[in-house]
Amino acid sequence: MGQITPVNQINKSFKIAERRIAVNRSVPAIELKNVTKRFGEVVANKNVNLSVNRGEILSLLGENGSGKTTLMNMISGIYYPDEGDIFIDGKLVNISSPKDAFEHGIGMIHQHFKLVDVFTAAQNIVLGVDDGKKFSIKKVNSRVKEIADKYGFEIDVKKKIYDMSVSEKQTIEIIKVLYRGADILILDEPTAVLTPQETVKLFAILKKMKEDGKSVIIITHKLNEVMEISDRVAILRKGEYIGTVNTAETNEKELTEMMVGKKVDLQIQRLKTDFDKPLLEIRDLSVKGDDGSVKIKDVSFYIRGGEILGVAGVAGCGQKELCEAVAGLRKIDSGLVMHKGESLIGLTPKQIIEKGVSMSFIPEDRLGMGLAPNFSITDNMMLKSYNDGKGPFVDRKTARKNAAALIKKLEIVTPSTETPIRRLSGGNVQKVLVGREIEAGPNVIVTAYPVRGLDINSSYVIYDILNEQKQKGTGILFIGEDLDVMLALCDKIMVLCHGKNMGIVHASKVTKEDIGLMMTGSKNLTEEKVYGKAKDSHLSEQEWEEKKTNTKEAED
Amino acid sequence: MTSLLVGSISLATVFLFGSIGEIITEKAGHLNLGIPGIMCVGTAGGCLGVSLYMEMCNGNASWILLILVALVFAFAFAAIVGGIYALLTVSMHCNQNITGLAITTFGAGFTQFFIDTYVDRTHFDAASKVLSSSLPFASNLGWFGEVFLSYGIFVYFAIAVAIATTYFLNKTRAGLHLRAIGENPATADAAGINVTLYKYVAILVGSGIAGLGGMFYIMDYIGGSWENASTIEALGWLSVALVIFSMWKPHFSIIGSIIFACFYILAFKITGITFTQMALLKLLPYVITIIVLIATSVIGSKGVQPPAALGLNYFREER
Numbered sequence: 001m002g003q004i005t006p007v008n009q010i011n012k013s014f015k016i017a018e019r020r021i022a023v024n025r026s027v028p029a030i031e032l033k034n035v036t037k038r039f040g041e042v043v044a045n046k047n048v049n050l051s052v053n054r055g056e057i058l059s060l061l062g063e064n065g066s067g068k069t070t071l072m073n074m075i076s077g078i079y080y081p082d083e084g085d086i087f088i089d090g091k092l093v094n095i096s097s098p099k100d101a102f103e104h105g106i107g108m109i110h111q112h113f114k115l116v117d118v119f120t121a122a123q124n125i126v127l128g129v130d131d132g133k134k135f136s137i138k139k140v141n142s143r144v145k146e147i148a149d150k151y152g153f154e155i156d157v158k159k160k161i162y163d164m165s166v167s168e169k170q171t172i173e174i175i176k177v178l179y180r181g182a183d184i185l186i187l188d189e190p191t192a193v194l195t196p197q198e199t200v201k202l203f204a205i206l207k208k209m210k211e212d213g214k215s216v217i218i219i220t221h222k223l224n225e226v227m228e229i230s231d232r233v234a235i236l237r238k239g240e241y242i243g244t245v246n247t248a249e250t251n252e253k254e255l256t257e258m259m260v261g262k263k264v265d266l267q268i269q270r271l272k273t274d275f276d277k278p279l280l281e282i283r284d285l286s287v288k289g290d291d292g293s294v295k296i297k298d299v300s301f302y303i304r305g306g307e308i309l310g311v312a313g314v315a316g317c318g319q320k321e322l323c324e325a326v327a328g329l330r331k332i333d334s335g336l337v338m339h340k341g342e343s344l345i346g347l348t349p350k351q352i353i354e355k356g357v358s359m360s361f362i363p364e365d366r367l368g369m370g371l372a373p374n375f376s377i378t379d380n381m382m383l384k385s386y387n388d389g390k391g392p393f394v395d396r397k398t399a400r401k402n403a404a405a406l407i408k409k410l411e412i413v414t415p416s417t418e419t420p421i422r423r424l425s426g427g428n429v430q431k432v433l434v435g436r437e438i439e440a441g442p443n444v445i446v447t448a449y450p451v452r453g454l455d456i457n458s459s460y461v462i463y464d465i466l467n468e469q470k471q472k473g474t475g476i477l478f479i480g481e482d483l484d485v486m487l488a489l490c491d492k493i494m495v496l497c498h499g500k501n502m503g504i505v506h507a508s509k510v511t512k513e514d515i516g517l518m519m520t521g522s523k524n525l526t527e528e529k530v531y532g533k534a535k536d537s538h539l540s541e542q543e544w545e546e547k548k549t550n551t552k553e554a555e556d
Numbered sequence: 557m558t559s560l561l562v563g564s565i566s567l568a569t570v571f572l573f574g575s576i577g578e579i580i581t582e583k584a585g586h587l588n589l590g591i592p593g594i595m596c597v598g599t600a601g602g603c604l605g606v607s608l609y610m611e612m613c614n615g616n617a618s619w620i621l622l623i624l625v626a627l628v629f630a631f632a633f634a635a636i637v638g639g640i641y642a643l644l645t646v647s648m649h650c651n652q653n654i655t656g657l658a659i660t661t662f663g664a665g666f667t668q669f670f671i672d673t674y675v676d677r678t679h680f681d682a683a684s685k686v687l688s689s690s691l692p693f694a695s696n697l698g699w700f701g702e703v704f705l706s707y708g709i710f711v712y713f714a715i716a717v718a719i720a721t722t723y724f725l726n727k728t729r730a731g732l733h734l735r736a737i738g739e740n741p742a743t744a745d746a747a748g749i750n751v752t753l754y755k756y757v758a759i760l761v762g763s764g765i766a767g768l769g770g771m772f773y774i775m776d777y778i779g780g781s782w783e784n785a786s787t788i789e790a791l792g793w794l795s796v797a798l799v800i801f802s803m804w805k806p807h808f809s810i811i812g813s814i815i816f817a818c819f820y821i822l823a824f825k826i827t828g829i830t831f832t833q834m835a836l837l838k839l840l841p842y843v844i845t846i847i848v849l850i851a852t853s854v855i856g857s858k859g860v861q862p863p864a865a866l867g868l869n870y871f872r873e874e875r
Contacts (some may be wrong), residue, residue, distance in 0.1 A: 078746060078872065099748035112745040116736045117864065127731075127736050127749030135729035176747075 006360060009523065027090040029054045029215040030075065030184055033179070037070055037086030041415060042423070044070040048084070048241040050234055052184070057206060057216040059226040059247070061259050062236035063457055065413045065425035068219045069111065071236070072186045076108035077101035088184075099128070107175045107182030111189045111219075115161045121197045122157040125176045125233055147175055166315050167198050174205070185209065186217045191225060192452065196483065201347060203229050222482075223252040235259050238413075259456045268460075268488040270507070271467050273306035280326070280357070280476040280532045281443050283544060287318070287334035287499075295321040297498045298335070300532035303444065303475035308466065310490030310513055311479040318499035319479045322450050326477070327359035328352040336547055337443065340539030343547070353384075358442035370433050373422035375405040377414065380421060381436055404433075408433045427454045431461070436466055445469060448479035463489055483512050494532070497521040504531045558699055560825055566707055566819040570595075570769045572714040572814035574795025576721055576806050577766025581638075582799060583725060583809055584758035585738040585865040589656025590641050591766050592792025593663020594634045596785045599774050600667040603625045603632025603782070604676045606775060610679035617679075617686050623709055626687060626761035632837020634767020635760045637663060642759040648750060660789065667770075667785040677782060684780030706775045710768065717765060734758055738863030740773040751870060764799045769795065794820070797845040803852065803860045816841045854866055 008207055028051040037045040052058045062068045073079045075086065086093055088104050095101050096301040101108070115124050126140045133139075141157045153171050161169060168189060176461055177185055187206075190201045206229060220226060226233055227247060235258045242258050281302040287297035288326035294431040295318040303309045315431050326337060327351040337344045344352055371380050382399045403417040412432040414424055421429050434450050449467070450512040451459040454514060466489070480486045486493055487507050495502040495518035502518040503525025517523040525531065539547070574595055581588040588594075598633045610617060642742050644650040673679075687708050694705035717853040725731040736744040736755050770788045773778065798816055802808035823829075823837040852860045 076746070097748065097750075098746050099750075102748050109744065110745070114740070115745040116739040116743055118739055118861070119732075119736065123732060124743075126731065128749045129728065135727075135732075137732075158763075248666065 007411075012198065013312070020305075027050060029056075029089065029091075031087040032071075032075070033087070034275070035074060035081045035086070035087045037067075037079060037081050039423070043239050045236075046239045047240075048236070050241070051242070052215045052217055054183075054215055055210055055213045055324070055444070056232065057210050057218060057230045058215055058244075059224060059230035059233045060219045060236065061223075061233055061255060063238075063259060063427070065238070065428055066236040066259075067239040067424075068236055068552055069188055071297040072108060072217065072219065074184060076106055078108075078374060102180050102182070105181065105183040106186070107180055107184070108186040109170070109177060109188065109190060111192070113169050113173055115169060115172060118160060118164045120158050120160055121155055121164075121175075123173050123181050124172055126160060127176075129180060130150075144175065144179065144477060147178060153515055154212065163294055167194055167375030170194070170202075180552050182382075183213070184215045184217070184345055186219075188219045189221070190218065190556075191222065192481075194515075196512075196541060221454065221459075223456065227252060237261055256456055268463055268485060269287060270489060270491070271471055273471055273473070277304065277538065278302040279305050279340060280477070281336075281338040281534065281537060282326070282532070283338070284548070285322075285325065285337065286316070286333040287321045287330055288333055288543075289318075289321055294333075294499060296325065299333075299501045300495070300530075301494050301501065301504060302532060302537070304473050304534075305443065305473040306470055307492070308470055308476040308478050308490045308505075310486040310493040311477065311496060312486060312519060313484060313496035314519055316498045318517075319448055319496065321499075322496075323359055323446050323479065323519060325479075326357065327456045329359075336544070338538065338547075354443075356441075356443035356448065358437045358440055358444070359446040359448075370437075371421060371429065374420050376416075376418040376420055377407065377412070377432055378417045379405070380432060381439070384436060384440055388407060402439060406432065406439065410435050410465075427458050430454060431458060434462055434465065442474065444475045444477070446477045446479075449481060450478075451485070452481065459485075475532070483515055495519055500532060501526060503529075558702055560767035560818065560821065561703055562706060563821050563825070564814050565703070566711060567817035567821055568810075568813035569707075569711045569714045570773045570777065570791050570793050571798050571816050572718055572809055573764045573772060574736075574767030574792055574811045575798040575802065575813060576714075576718055577634075577762040577764070577769070577807055578796055578799045578810065579802075579804055580734075580762035580765065582804065582866055583738045583863055583869065584755045585863055585868065586641075586643060586645055586755065586759055587652050587720075587867040588659075588759065588815035589653055589657065589796065590637070590659025590663065590760065591763075591796055592789040593764050594609060594637050594763045595770035595792040595795070596663040596788050597632035597770075598630040598764075598786055599635045599785070600670045600675075601767065601772030602771025602775060603671050603680075604633075605629025606683045607679065608674045611676060611681050615679050617683060621688075622686050625646075626683075626775060627768065629709055629815075630767045630771035631764035634770075635639075635764040635858060637774035638760050639765020641763070642756050642771075645869060646755045646759070649871055651805050651866055651875055653870065660792070663858060664752050664785045664789045666813055667788070671782055671785075677780075680775075680780030680782070682780075683773050688776040688779065708772075710776055710796060712771045714768075714772075715810055718806045718810050725806070730754075735863070737870075741865055741868075742872075745870070751872075752846075755870075764794070766792075789809050794841055797842060799850050801841075801845050803848070815844075819844075 003519065031050055031051040035045055035048045048071055060068050069080060074081045075095065077100050080096055086095060093104055095104065108160050122137065122141045122144045125144050144157045153175060154372055155168065155171055167467050190202060194202060209216055218229060230247050232244055232246055234244040235254060235255070237259060285296055285299045286294060287296040311322070313319060321330060325332050328344065328347055332345055339357060340353055342535070344357070378396065378400045381403050384396055385399065400417050406412065407414060407417065410426045412431050414428060418439045421432060430450070430452070434447065437445065448474065451516065454462065466478070470476060478486070492504055492506045493507050493510065493515065494504045495515055497519060498521065502521065502523065514523065574591055578588060578591050604621065605628065609622060609625045637659060641655055644655045645652050675720040682818065689707040689708060694701040697705065733744060733749045734754055737749065737751050741751050773788055774782060791866060793814055797811060798812050802812040822836060823834040
């Protein structure tokens with residue numbers, strides 16, 4: 001993204017923006033009064049009051065299912081409020097569609113990107129914009145390029161969305177909103193998918209927008225980001241509006257208490273356990289991605305019982321492929337995956353689960369892998385245990401009991417065990433997935449992004465569960481995003497860069513900066529030392545070599 | 557050989573109208589399996605229009621008026637049935653496949669009953685001669701004239717519609733919006749596009765265009781005779797298959813429809829084959845459709861996939 005040019009240069013070409021900037025600045029840019037929204041019996045928002053001034057960044061804080069996204073969707077015209085009023089520049093407005101929202105200068109960057117995969121960047125940006133002039137994609141391309149150049153965004157306007165990284169997609173979303181000349185920007189968990197460096201760049205842009213008189217509402221769970229970026233913080237709890245505080249006059253602890261409604265301990269514990277022999281050993285693993293390119297290249301590591309091994313890396317550096325290879329969902333090109341000295345290669349996912357290896361991968365859209373959205377919690381619990389019972393009938397009673405226990409333990413917000421999980425909020429869905437995997441009592445847990453998009457309270461519930469498992473002697477492969485969390489929770493951290501192992505370090509002896517350097521490939525510890533080969537392995541080095549040749553011969 | 561090609565191009569028009577109608581509908585994310593029935597109803601409309609007009613002018617039809625009447629009636633009847641499909645699937649969120657199949661069953665039965673009961677077919681011969689009359693100088697140009705200029709006006713109209721549709725989808729703002737809706741309606745909605753309106757218009761226009769195919773079959777291709785609606789329904793299913801064969805690209809449909817038509821009439825043109833062999837030959841379009849499906853799946857390129865939201869109804873407030 002690089003260098004940034006003042007936003008007002010771009011806005012000159014937008015009539016809407018000009019008209020709006022002339023408006024009195026003492027009146028809030030947007031104000032909500034007593035807004036209520038229900039989905040059937042579920043009250044998503046109850047009597048919410050909120051205001052944002054021009055040139056201000058407001059953080060919207062709340063746990064999962066507290067109605068933050070629903071509230072923002074009402075401002076951006078996706079949902080329509082059941083009760084209450086929305087004022088823009090002091091005037092009562094009726095926002096019944098996204099188009100209305102645009103006309104009032106409101107632009108929302110959704111958590112789940114609203115982009116058409118098979119379209120180019122420019123086609124996505126221009127979508128829905130009708131400036132009354134003759135449509136020409138060439139003109140659009142050059143306009144987009146103009147905006148991108150002025151901001152210093154690096155994008156290829158002709159690149160298709162399906163070829164883009166997450167950060168690139170977010171850039172497109174932001175340009176899309178700017179292209180329409182929005183003055184009120186809403187960002188729904190924008191940093192959830194970004195690296196620390198990308199977050200810094202994003203914040204620089206947001207600050208620039210603020211200086212330019214734009215109003216920014218940012219939804220985020222990360223308290224350090226709230227403290228860093230916002231002027232004021234509005235807090236929601238279970239759909240109710242708790243209050244707004246000035247960021248300068250508060251601290252992380254107070255915010256957490258307002259959000260959760262009780263005191264929370266913000267420390268992550270790294271429990272000391274006695275490590276066992278290596279449970280899962282991976283040697284020289286190479287795996288290809290969906291497009292045929294090599295995603296994991298000669299990676300070796302091992303996990304002992306009672307150990308949490310973290311995997312750090314920028315998005316798309318092979319984490320997904322690694323998980324799938326271990327769980328038997330992806331073909332292994334070369335290398336060995338050994339569980340207690342026995343090879344897992346060639347086994348079906350079911351056989352691997354039976355050996356006690358469980359995988360929970362939380363994809364970017366959260367619902368993509370592992371759960372059936374139209375099924376209830378009970379049914380989703382049964383997806384893994386359907387085969388355990390005897391006879392042709394499923395054992396719904398036990399499953400329902402398990403579901404109820406899970407709801408209680410993880411504090412899942414749901415009307416009942418029989419509610420389809422697509423009706424639950426993202427964080428609650430995630431608790432169901434992680435909870436179910438652990439219910440099966442595995443001895444190796446492979447978990448990717450288990451706290452993706454989760455609020456603090458829920459995240460700590462997940463960390464506690466993982467620690468509990470660790471104490472039981474389970475080996476855990478933890479693929480994470482938040483380096484602070486990984487440094488606190490994991491025993492060791494393996495850093496991947498473009499599918500290569502950059503080294504495995506002790507979490508207590510490494511700095512965040514070092515890991516950052518390894519993630520981008522500028523530091524490679526494997527050049528000096530061999531990592532990931534246990535001395536007390538189940539197999540001797542000679543046996544490893546034999547296994548390798550055997551597998552090769554079997555393939556030939 | 558020439559006669560096979562000429563016959564193919566003529567019959568291809570039925571497929572072309574049908575598949576373009578279906579492509580437009582599918583680009584809006586609606587898999588309209590009602591197209592065969594809608595083509596039947598278009599036939600009923602066209603036949604009614606022609607018979608009323610011929611009666612009015614006592615058999616002395618004006619070329620241009622007859623074309624207009626046939627066009628408008630066929631389009632309107634088909635679009636009305638398309639409207640029922642749109643109401644059920646767009647507004648009431650009914651399952652698209654079941655709605656489509658119901659429309660097809662209804663359309664075929666309705667048409668059979670309607671034409672048998674209400675349409676006076678006395679002047680169909682004369683009307684068909686007018687509608688299928690070739691361009692005046694075609695006969696002077698030898699094989700060139702025969703292959704390229706010997707058809708009724710609707711053949712050229714179909715090709716023009718195919719090219720116009722390609723242009724619309726790829727070069728216009730509305731076309732971009734329509735494709736976005738078929739790929740990801742939530743995105744299009746969030747971008748301020750009126751998803752419901754676009755879907756309705758696409759389904760109505762698509763159905764209307766498809767309806768022209770049925771009318772063309774009776775009034776031009778088989779020369780104004782009428783037996784039953786099931787033939788048109790069968791051609792309708794081939795049109796739906798042709799959408800896949802042409803990979804949702806209307807200009808590919810032009811060639812695709814000729815290939816389909818060629819296979820279809822090959823069965824009648826080859827002499828000395830048994831009934832079974834004939835049936836097998838008629839299977840060929842379906843076989844190549846399956847091959848194309850396999851090929852696109854194996855290639856796996858995103859450029860040749862169906863619209864991502866095809867078959868899924870969109871409801872904004874659904875969670």
